[in-house]
Amino acid sequence: MSKSIKLKKGLDIRLMGEAVTVKTNLAMPKMVSVKPSDFHNLTPKMVVKEGEMVKAGTILFHDKYIESVKFASPISGTVKAIVRGEKRRILEVLVESDGQQSYVDAKSGVLSGMSSEQVKETMLAAGLWPYLNQRPIDVVADPKNAPKSIFISAFSSAPLAPDYNFALQGKGEEFQAGLDALAKLTQGKVYLTLNAKVASNEVFKNAKGVEINTISGKHPAGNVGTQIHHIDPINKGEFVWTVNAQDVAIIGRYFVTGKYDTARIIALTGSEIKDPHYFETISGANIAELLKDQITSDNVRVISGNVLTGDKISKDGYLGFYHNEVSVIPEGDQLKFVATKGWFGPGFDKFSNSRTFPTWILPKSKKFRLDTNTNGEERAFVVTGELERVFPFDILPMQLVKAAITDDIDSMENLGIYEVAPEDFALCEYVCTSKIDIQDKIRQGLDLIASECM
Amino acid sequence: MKFLEKIVHKHEPKFAKGGKLEKWNPIFESFTTLVFTPAHTTKKGSHIRDGVDLKRTMMLVIVALIPCLLFGIYNTGHYELVAEMGDRSLPYLDQFWSKVGAGAFVVLPLLVVSYGVGLTVEFVFGVIKGHSLHEGFLVSGMLIPLVMPADVPLWMVAVATVFAVVIGKEIFGGTGMNIVNVALTARAFLFFAYPTSMSGDNVWMAGKEVDGFTGSTALGDLATFTSDKMMVAGSEVVEGTSQAAISAFENSYSMMDSFVGMIPGSVGETSVIACLAGAALLLFTGIGSMRIILSFVIGGFAGGLLMNAIGSNPYMDLPAAHHLLIGGFAFGCVFMATDPVTASQTAFGKIIYGFVGGLLAILIRVLNPAYPEGVMLAILFMNIMAPIIDHYVVQANVKRRLKRLKTA
Numbered sequence: 103m104s105k106s107i108k109l110k111k112g113l114d115i116r117l118m119g120e121a122v123t124v125k126t127n128l129a130m131p132k133m134v135s136v137k138p139s140d141f142h143n144l145t146p147k148m149v150v151k152e153g154e155m156v157k158a159g160t161i162l163f164h165d166k167y168i169e170s171v172k173f174a175s176p177i178s179g180t181v182k183a184i185v186r187g188e189k190r191r192i193l194e195v196l197v198e199s200d201g202q203q204s205y206v207d208a209k210s211g212v213l214s215g216m217s218s219e220q221v222k223e224t225m226l227a228a229g230l231w232p233y234l235n236q237r238p239i240d241v242v243a244d245p246k247n248a249p250k251s252i253f254i255s256a257f258s259s260a261p262l263a264p265d266y267n268f269a270l271q272g273k274g275e276e277f278q279a280g281l282d283a284l285a286k287l288t289q290g291k292v293y294l295t296l297n298a299k300v301a302s303n304e305v306f307k308n309a310k311g312v313e314i315n316t317i318s319g320k321h322p323a324g325n326v327g328t329q330i331h332h333i334d335p336i337n338k339g340e341f342v343w344t345v346n347a348q349d350v351a352i353i354g355r356y357f358v359t360g361k362y363d364t365a366r367i368i369a370l371t372g373s374e375i376k377d378p379h380y381f382e383t384i385s386g387a388n389i390a391e392l393l394k395d396q397i398t399s400d401n402v403r404v405i406s407g408n409v410l411t412g413d414k415i416s417k418d419g420y421l422g423f424y425h426n427e428v429s430v431i432p433e434g435d436q437l438k439f440v441a442t443k444g445w446f447g448p449g450f451d452k453f454s455n456s457r458t459f460p461t462w463i464l465p466k467s468k469k470f471r472l473d474t475n476t477n478g479e480e481r482a483f484v485v486t487g488e489l490e491r492v493f494p495f496d497i498l499p500m501q502l503v504k505a506a507i508t509d510d511i512d513s514m515e516n517l518g519i520y521e522v523a524p525e526d527f528a529l530c531e532y533v534c535t536s537k538i539d540i541q542d543k544i545r546q547g548l549d550l551i552a553s554e555c556m
Numbered sequence: 557m558k559f560l561e562k563i564v565h566k567h568e569p570k571f572a573k574g575g576k577l578e579k580w581n582p583i584f585e586s587f588t589t590l591v592f593t594p595a596h597t598t599k600k601g602s603h604i605r606d607g608v609d610l611k612r613t614m615m616l617v618i619v620a621l622i623p624c625l626l627f628g629i630y631n632t633g634h635y636e637l638v639a640e641m642g643d644r645s646l647p648y649l650d651q652f653w654s655k656v657g658a659g660a661f662v663v664l665p666l667l668v669v670s671y672g673v674g675l676t677v678e679f680v681f682g683v684i685k686g687h688s689l690h691e692g693f694l695v696s697g698m699l700i701p702l703v704m705p706a707d708v709p710l711w712m713v714a715v716a717t718v719f720a721v722v723i724g725k726e727i728f729g730g731t732g733m734n735i736v737n738v739a740l741t742a743r744a745f746l747f748f749a750y751p752t753s754m755s756g757d758n759v760w761m762a763g764k765e766v767d768g769f770t771g772s773t774a775l776g777d778l779a780t781f782t783s784d785k786m787m788v789a790g791s792e793v794v795e796g797t798s799q800a801a802i803s804a805f806e807n808s809y810s811m812m813d814s815f816v817g818m819i820p821g822s823v824g825e826t827s828v829i830a831c832l833a834g835a836a837l838l839l840f841t842g843i844g845s846m847r848i849i850l851s852f853v854i855g856g857f858a859g860g861l862l863m864n865a866i867g868s869n870p871y872m873d874l875p876a877a878h879h880l881l882i883g884g885f886a887f888g889c890v891f892m893a894t895d896p897v898t899a900s901q902t903a904f905g906k907i908i909y910g911f912v913g914g915l916l917a918i919l920i921r922v923l924n925p926a927y928p929e930g931v932m933l934a935i936l937f938m939n940i941m942a943p944i945i946d947h948y949v950v951q952a953n954v955k956r957r958l959k960r961l962k963t964a
Contacts, residue, residue, distance in 0.1 A: 115604070261604075335960065409603045431603065437564065437592035439557040444593035445611040452607025457841045458616055459607045474597040478609020479589065481690060482732025485613060486901040487845065496957065500901060501950055516954040524601070531602040535610055536732070541601035 106298060107332045109319025111494040113455050113529050115261040117409065118469040121369035123268045124379040130203055131387040134177050135420035136162055137194040141232060142241050143552070146173070146192050154181045159206030159362030161229055162195050170245055174229025176364040176384045178204045194420070208360025213282055221286040225353065228362055232423065233349040237330065237342045239552045240523035249343040251290040251334050256306045256347055257297040259324030260408040264369035264426045266347045267303040268380065273351050274305045280354030284345065285311050295329040319494065327526040331495050336521050348426055368421065372430035373471040374402045383421065389428055390418040397430060403474050405429040410528035411541070434475025445478065452477070455492065455533045481536040492529040497521065499530050503540055506547025511554055514547050524548070564588050582682040586689035614691040616841055620834035621698050621824070621891065625663070627817055628824035632706045632762060633659030635771070635820050639761035642769040644789055648818050662762040663823055666701035669710050673717045674700070681726045692731030692738070692897070693721065699739035699891060702824025703884065706762040708746065708753055716742040736939040737898045740932055747932070755928060760820040773820045774809040774882040779925035781871035801870040814881035825887035835890040844894040847906040852889040855914025856880050863922050871922050879918055888931035889914070898939040902949040909945055913938040
């Protein structure tokens with residue numbers, strides 16, 4: 103039975119620099135990076151050494167505690183460097199391309215004849231497993247757990263998010279193969295949730311073997327956490343896995359072609375980009391090439407991912423494992439005179455969900471050029487009721503955040519910590535008057551739950 | 557503003573960590589952030605942030621209080637002249653500018669003392685605890701003079717402010733952590749510590765009063781309705797019936813006068829119109845909670861009706877609507893009950909909090925004439941009850957979620 107969900111709460115932040123649906127094919131990047139930091143709480147154990155030759159699909163490292171979860175190289179070439187940080191923690195593994203892109207020989211059989219266990223083994227061995235994320239805790243799925251369902255969101259509603267309709271155009275076969283593979287991993291259903299506001303393309307509409315629901319509303323309607331909450335909520339002791347739509351196609355591609363080919367379409371967006379549009383590249387690609395002649399000012403922040411949940415990277419940094427876009431916005435590291443640009447000013451350049459700024463009076467078509475300034479200092483919680491307006495869950499956000507801050511495990515469990523991921527709180531963090539790093543607090547709460555209760 | 561920016565950058569190193577004035581950094585920071593939004597940037601998580609911050613929020617509350625302040629200045633000036641002449645029938649708009657001058661002469665010193673003393677205490681705590689000034693007191697400092705009788709000695713305001721900031725707020729951890737409303741703590745402190753300066757007939761009008769003149773307020777008069785000797789504006793109600801008492805009362809404090817605010821009372825509380833103007837701004841910007849304000853008014857009205865229904869003394873017969881217009885009801889409802897830190901924090905909790913607060917305010921007024929200003933006590937009481945209300949609302953959410961688990 104297909105559901106149609108309507109959300110009343112939420113917020114669409116209108117930013118400048120949305121990508122137009124034009125695609126540039128980039129040459130295979132010269133250097134890629136696989137960053138253990140993209141996978142929360144992962145302790146990697148290296149399999150290869152510096153200087154070793156690898157193919158696309160060769161395992162670089164695996165999870166020290168769950169050895170079956172492996173991480174593969176997206177290109178063929180040489181392991182250039184294993185960059186370590188404090189206490190010799192591995193920060194990233196750099197692989198230099200040999201320019202040929204040869205793949206590890208596939209061992210995949212025909213998907214329809216494979217058992218659940220075989221699909222799992224294949225995915226683990228191929229390095230595809232990290233595309234599966236697990237709720238609760240929001241980490242790479244543990245293959246020992248049986249998920250009650252698997253969720254895929256067919257769109258992203260985050261500011262400047264890439265259009266998956268465009269990114270997956272013509273990839274119906276791969277996407278369907280990915281769905282079929284995922285269906286074998288769970289006893290329950292695979293849910294695909296479409297955007298009710300915009301027509302989805304055939305790839306999504308014709309998806310088979312899944313339950314299709316629709317959702318409409320402002321961000322975070324496209325967040326998979328919101329969809330889980332309204333369709334098949336997680337209770338304590340249950341697991342739900344989630345996969346990004348483009349990653350489904352990458353999984354499917356492996357089963358169709360037998361290649362670990364992480365080619366994906368990413369959007370280059372943001373107010374500081376000359377010509378925001380789409381690029382075809384691969385996971386972990388160096389973005390220096392991408393940004394060449396595209397940035398319009400010097401003092402910018404480059405973000406792998408969207409502006410609400412992405413990671414800060416340098417101008418010659420690398421695309422994150424899960425990310426489908428690169429956003430570039432101005433840095434806000436300047437003093438701002440209060441009567442013109444600060445708390446005493448008219449504030450026509452500010453996008454505020456509260457009516458303390460005149461955002462509400464401006465036409466809906468106006469887009470904003472927001473920088474990374476916090477627009478104020480951190481304070482204790484004072485204002486109430488503002489987080490609830492952008493949090494479409496039957497969960498009390500402020501109380502849950504407070505429970506997380508105070509390490510109150512009982513309250514966190516009761517208030518619904520098992521259902522949420524930090525990204526669900528991104529908008530709460532955005533609107534918070536007291537400038538509290540809410541996503542970070544929720545992450546700390548989840549880490550505590552992971553160590554004490556899982 | 558480049559030259560100011562240069563000054564800030566020039567002096568910054570001295571106050572930075574390791575600089576010779578490091579200890580005074582909180583004060584330096586407090587003043588620079590009044591002029592410049594600091595260059596703090598996001599580190600991870602959400603890279604962009606909403607424009608609103610606590611300074612913006614508090615500034616708008618202060619703006620919302622300005623109508624009350626201005627009206628309070630005029631009203632204080634008016635009753636100072638009334639007291640000097642010993643004549644309550646002085647036309648309200650006569651001698652406009654001399655009233656403004658007289659009122660300003662009384663109210664502005666209250667304001668200066670409240671802000672001066674309060675901010676000093678805040679800075680002392682800021683330096684000790686190493687944080688810059690938190691904005692909460694900017695509003696409290698404005699509220700304190702507005703809830704004082706005009707005749708209160710300045711040193712009492714100073715003592716009350718110190719008490720409210722230290723005991724009411726800082727020992728709990730500062731702005732955002734306090735349990736009871738800071739401004740009401742100041743008022744309650746004086747109310748119980750120096751009752752003769754905070755209640756009775758001789759404190760509401762500043763200046764020297766001529767012999768035999770009584771500067772009583774509406775609430776003070778109403779309190780006498782429960783006794784044998786009913787007084788209205790200094791003269792006894794001869795015919796001791798309820799009807800006569802109410803009509804004498806309405807003669808002195810008509811609904812219209814109470815609504816406009818042309819009655820004696822604490823400095824900023826008398827005008828319902830000014831409070832409504834403030835409420836409009838608070839509700840429009842979303843800073844004040846519609847749930848609290850509405851349910852508080854409904855609760856007060858229900859309390860009035862309940863008293864009418866019992867009607868065992870003339871005070872109980874006062875029309876319910878009139879209750880909402882006199883004393884600090886409107887002011888407390890708009891500016892005190894809505895304080896987000898001390899009110900209930902859950903949506904449904906706010907409705908209960910407001911309703912019970914309004915109801916209690918009227919009950920305390922009518923049933924316990926020793927405390928004519930029931931609104932203050934009702935809000936303080938509800939401040940203390942708010943966490944309990946929230947607890948049950950949160951438990952309801954928890955139970956609903958558990959039920960889902962069972963049915964699933």
